[in-house]
């Protein structure tokens with residue numbers, strides 16, 4: 001199941017959540033306390049997103065960033081039967 005790290009006021013998080021719903025993929029939200037600066041910590045940059053941003057989409061422990069890329073990749077995925085709905089930038 002996908003885990004979407006972000007927060008509800010984030011338009012970039014919303015884009016990915018919208019896509020997951022549209023593709024009928026099971027997912028769960030993981031709240032990131034953006035307003036209190038979590039994404040600007042060294043820990044966040046080291047463990048989640050070196051850019052210091054949300055959203056981060058997690059699948060089986062693999063982290064994906066950049067909402068537009070995941071949306072674009074999914075829109076060009078030829079079949080819903082693919083192993084993964086999202087293409088991974090690092091594989």
Ligand SMILES: N[C@@H](CCC(=O)N[C@@H](CS)C(=O)NCC(=O)O)C(=O)O
Nearest residue numbers: 010011012052053054055066067068
């Ligand atoms: N290109 C990134 C942009 C993500 C982005 O800008 N997210 C905002 C929240 S909606 C953020 O984390 N900004 C970091 C900051 O303002 O410190 C994407 O599409 O995922």
